[in-house]
Amino acid sequence: MFVMDHKSRAAIAKAANVDRRGFLKLSLGTGAGLVIGVYGAARPDGAKAAASDVAVFNPFVRVTPDNKVIVLSKHLDKGQGTASGLATLVADELDADWSQMAAEFAPADAALYKNLFFGVQGTGGSTAMANSFDQYRNAGATARAMLVAAASAKWSSPADKISISKGVVTDGTNSATFGELAVEAAKRPVPKSVTLKDPKDFVFIGKSFPRLDQVAKTTAQPIFTQDIQLDGMLVAVIARPPKFGATVKSVDATATKAIKGVVDVVTIPQGVAVLAKGTWPAMQGRDALKVEWDDSKAETRGTDELLAEYRKLAEGPGLSVRKDGDAAQALASADKVVEAEFIFPFLAHATMEPMNCVMLFKDDACTIWTGSQMPTVDQSITAAILGLRPEAVTIHTQWAGGSFGRRAVYNSDYVAETAALVKAYGKPVPIKVVWTRPDDIKGGYYRPMYLHKVKAGLNKDGTIAGWQHRIVGQSILSGTPFESMAVKDGIDDSSVEGASNSPYTIANFELDVHNTKVGVPPLWWRSVGHTHTAYVMETMIDELAVLAGKDPVAFRLDLLKNSPRHAAVLQLAADKAGWGTAPLPAGTARGVAVHESFKTFVAQVAEVRMLDGQPKVDRVVCAVDCGLAINPDNIVAQMQGGIGYGLGAVLKSKVTLKGGEVEQANFDDYEVLRFNEMPAVEVHIVPSSAPPTGVGEPGTPPIGPAVANAVAQLTGQRIRALPFSQNTIGGA
């Protein structure tokens, strides 16, 4: 969690021109987004027109004359179900009917819509439900009280005689819909305080109601940035430098300009943009460009050189993150010692919808259409580039075709380049910047490459004697506006989270970190540091258990006596999977892992067999404790998705560099999980009344180590260089 501090306008303006920086400034924005509900979707223009007769109860709740309750989602929904989740909170306090609920994205306005954990408007860290839980319930309860007050006045009935159920307000004699009462109700004084429901009275929370965006997404509605088409709009495809940090030296656009449909070629700080009347000519035009790049400031090292440097660094101590007891001494007298090196590759997010942004700069105002995950950042950076006040920048947030962290960028990279382009082009026409898949895979903002070095040992009685752990890799947040709250004494928590706070009781535990300087822009990737720390912690623990001759579940439970929520999900997953009891087909083994991330606890048991020299995962049993389960079916969906996303990465995905250039380009060489590789997934949710925590990311970390632990049982091999596909396993 982090809270951003403010910077001056001058600093913002300066930052916007430099890579890896950001901004931030509160602003007042307006602008309707896309309303979407179980009835389908309307275009943004329709929503804008409706604004005058829509009753506004508060920043989060509006009611239309035709009885729809529109919940404004301050968070981007990029598939994780947040918009429907926030609507659930409002619907419950409002006693609405689910069929009348709809969702729309809030405008960029940090004063009203900030993430209460961040201090700016943004989505990330699996915080959406946790930071909004009371806020959106309050919004619903407030609107409810105003509807009751309006009904009371209209019918001259005492307020305590008025009840609401399934969206119908009644005093026993009269009845009305929200839509019929809305205009009067929205004029009532806003109650200073409201009493929220007792959890036993929840109607929607804890049950599974269908996603509000499901119908639109199943019927091919134009809800994505990629689908935006505006009068006179040009499409831009940008040639970016093959090496990170290179700049344009010279451009020969002769062949490009000869292509029918190409309108102009514009050089911007980020590269060379080809503007065309359609996407296809823009792509062709970009391919025909001859650009000479200035590599003098570019990153020119390849993966092999980086790895050699990381290994060298790992020989000496880094910045101390945690030091309990004396691990070196304990290991010197240990009965058995394991030493291991782990290598994790750069990973692209590879969202299904490649990055894109539509922007119109006209009459000293700017309008943006994009899947904005950090509206405050996108707004401020755009304003700085265009020389506008932030409130002159309107953002229409679109439903996003995935993010996994990619759209929450500290420097708004693809929004910033669109701003640079509309400024450089200088004509008041909308421009849609479209990234191709190779742009996406080669474009940086990766989960950084990491190297871990661990030495751990056992005492004669099978207990852990000591654990020395070193992590080498890029800090994601150093040099960004997030630095001041996430990086302390040079230690970026996102490099070490999941290891630094290991729940296992280990008397002698040391962790240090080396921050490497690499010119490849790093970024958070679904579950951030936990993507690599969980793998190392959970495979090492497993290896120690085996070495101690103990059952891997029992061994962990012994070390989790002070972490009951870890222990509970582990026990639940083990029980449901039939750990140690249910027979398995010959050649199949179970592997287990448990990990907490973003305050949500997840354990997974994977059933794995070897197929053509690689693991085939047939089934995963998953237990999750995310506090109060707001929408159980969505929790199941996020566990399924988190498992699939993590599994594809550990099995197959990697970005490698040669001479500073990315070697992969598309889904043939940046491989991801496919349909036939998806295991059956069984999810068990721990009943809880604890405050709700997120589920978007926490399903991802345990799957890799769970599979690796099963592979070790099957083959005796510990896979420590990811992805699996680059290893020869079991002699195959």
Next chain:
Amino acid sequence: MTLLTINGKDISVVADPETPLLWVVRDELGMTGAKFGCGAALCGACTVHVDGEPTRACVTPISALKDKSITSPEGLQGKVADAVRAAWIKLDVAQCGYCQSGQIMAAAALLTATPEPTETEIDDAMSGNICRCATYVRIRSAIHSASTALKA
């Protein structure tokens, strides 16, 4: 001018004959149901039907589509399409949703040709369509559900 038959209508388009169908339907005809995902027939987000066969619009030039019947996600209709969409909605399949019109095109083609597919037949029909949200478990269930509904 190239004459195309899309969703039962004859449409003449001015785009260069080598233009992939995807950009003709999206940019020229304003039908955005078929999505741009990879541009290289690797992800299936752009899937349309050509004479009923699932086809990657991102690599299919319109010159190859003379006298063929093209169905885009917007134009997909009939008993199978209805059953597939109903199953998708019932099982809340979509997360981000970007790949789902391609998934639905692939599933509808499968169930039209093979009303009661085996697991292997489902794997074969669907493994060309990537979903980064990994909704695969629900897609599989929805295909079975639609198949059952069509039998009834």
